[in-house]
Amino acid sequence: MQGQNIWRVTIDTNPEDCNLQCVMCEEHSPYSDFIPTLFKTTGIKRRRMPVEWIDKIFIDAKKLGVAEIIPSTMGEPLLYKDFEHIINLSHKHGIKLNLTTNGTFPKKSVKEWAELIVPVTTDIKISWNGATKETAQEVMSGIDFDEALKNVKEFIQERDIHFFKAGYYCRVTFQLTFMQNNMSELADIIKLAAELGVDRVKGHHLWTHFSEIENLSMKHSPESIEQWNRFVQEAYAVQGKYLKPDGTKVVLENIIPLNSYSQLNEVPQHYDCPFLNKELWISAAGKISPCCAPDNLRQSLGDFGNYQDKGLVEVVNGDEYRNLVKNYKSIPLCKTCNMRKPKA
Numbered sequence: 001m002q003g004q005n006i007w008r009v010t011i012d013t014n015p016e017d018c019n020l021q022c023v024m025c026e027e028h029s030p031y032s033d034f035i036p037t038l039f040k041t042t043g044i045k046r047r048r049m050p051v052e053w054i055d056k057i058f059i060d061a062k063k064l065g066v067a068e069i070i071p072s073t074m075g076e077p078l079l080y081k082d083f084e085h086i087i088n089l090s091h092k093h094g095i096k097l098n099l100t101t102n103g104t105f106p107k108k109s110v111k112e113w114a115e116l117i118v119p120v121t122t123d124i125k126i127s128w129n130g131a132t133k134e135t136a137q138e139v140m141s142g143i144d145f146d147e148a149l150k151n152v153k154e155f156i157q158e159r160d161i162h163f164f165k166a167g168y169y170c171r172v173t174f175q176l177t178f179m180q181n182n183m184s185e186l187a188d189i190i191k192l193a194a195e196l197g198v199d200r201v202k203g204h205h206l207w208t209h210f211s212e213i214e215n216l217s218m219k220h221s222p223e224s225i226e227q228w229n230r231f232v233q234e235a236y237a238v239q240g241k242y243l244k245p246d247g248t249k250v251v252l253e254n255i256i257p258l259n260s261y262s263q264l265n266e267v268p269q270h271y272d273c274p275f276l277n278k279e280l281w282i283s284a285a286g287k288i289s290p291c292c293a294p295d296n297l298r299q300s301l302g303d304f305g306n307y308q309d310k311g312l313v314e315v316v317n318g319d320e321y322r323n324l325v326k327n328y329k330s331i332p333l334c335k336t337c338n339m340r341k342p343k344a
Contacts, residue, residue, distance in 0.1 A: 114158035176203030
C-alpha cells in the first residue's frame with residue numbers, strides 16, 4: 001500500500017500569523033496582497049486550523065506510520081494559540097515534531113520554548129538570511145539581528161543541556177532562501193553556523209511570487225547562475241575550514257551547482273521530487289497537497305481532496321495521486337521546480 005511510504009506530514013496551522021515581513025514570503029512580503037485578497041474573497045482575515053483536526057491528524061498519522069509532523073511552515077507556528085497542545089500530542093502519540101521558526105521565539109522566553117520543544121523535535125530550522133545585520137534585516141523585515149543571534153546562542157545552549165541530561169539530540173538548522181541580495185554572505189553564514197554549533201545550513205532557490213523580486217533569483221540569468229556556482233565553491237571551502245565546537249563539519253544541504261545552459265528554464269530530467277510518496281501537506285482549510293509549491297501553482301498538480309472528508313491513505317492510493325507520481329516530470333510546474341534535486 002502506497003500510504004505506508006508517507007513518513008512526514010506538514011500541517012499549516014496558522015499561515016497568516018507572523019510577526020515579520022520577509023521579502024520572499026508568499027503571504028507576508030511587503031509585495032504580497034494575499035491577506036487582503038483572502039478577506040475580500042472569503043471574509044476570513046486569518047486561517048487557523050481547528051485544534052480538533054490536529055487531534056485527528058495525529059491519530060491518523062500514527063496509523064499511517066508517520067514519523068514526523070511539521071507545524072506550519074507558512075507564518076510563525078509558535079504564534080499558534082494551541083501550539084503547546086501539539087507538543088502534548090507529540091508526546092502522547094510518539095510522533096516527533098520538525099519545526100521551522102523565524103527565531104523570534106514569541107510569547108515565551110527562549111529557555112521556556114527550548115524546554116518544551118527540544119524533547120519532542122528532531123530538527124528546528126531557524127530562518128536565517130544573512131551574516132550581517134544589514135542583509136538579514138533587509139531580507140527579513142522586522143527581525144532584530146542582534147536579538148536573533150542571541151536567541152540562537154541561548155537555544156543551542158539549552159539544547160546541549162538537554163542532550164547532556166537526557167541523551168536526546170535535537171538538530172538545529174539555518175534555513176535560507178538563496179537570493180542575489182544575500183548569497184554573497186553564504187560562506188560567512190556557514191562560518192557563523194560553525195561558531196554557534198548550528199548543525200546544518202539548508203536552503204532552496206527563490207520562488208518568484210512577485211515581479212518585484214524576479215531579479216533576485218539566482219536563476220535569473222546565465223551570469224547569476226555562474227555567480228551562484230562560485231558561491232557554492234566558497235561554501236564547501238568554508239565547510240572544510242571551519243568546524244563546529246565538537247570538531248564536526250556543518251552539514252550543507254541543497255547547496256549544489258546549477259547547470260548554466262539548462263537550468264534557466266528547467267531542472268535536469270534526472271532530478272527527483274523529494275516529496276512524492278514521502279510527504280503530504282494539509283492546509284489550514286483542510287486542503288490536501290502533495291508538495292510545498294506555492295498554492296496558486298500547486299493547483300495545476302490536481303485536486304487531492306479535503307481532510308474534512310478524505311483520509312490520507314485514501315489520497316495516496318487514489319488515481320489522482322498515483323498519476324502524479326508516475327508523470328510529474330512531464331508537468332510544467334515540476335519541470336521548473338526549485339525543490340527537485342539529484343539523488344544523494
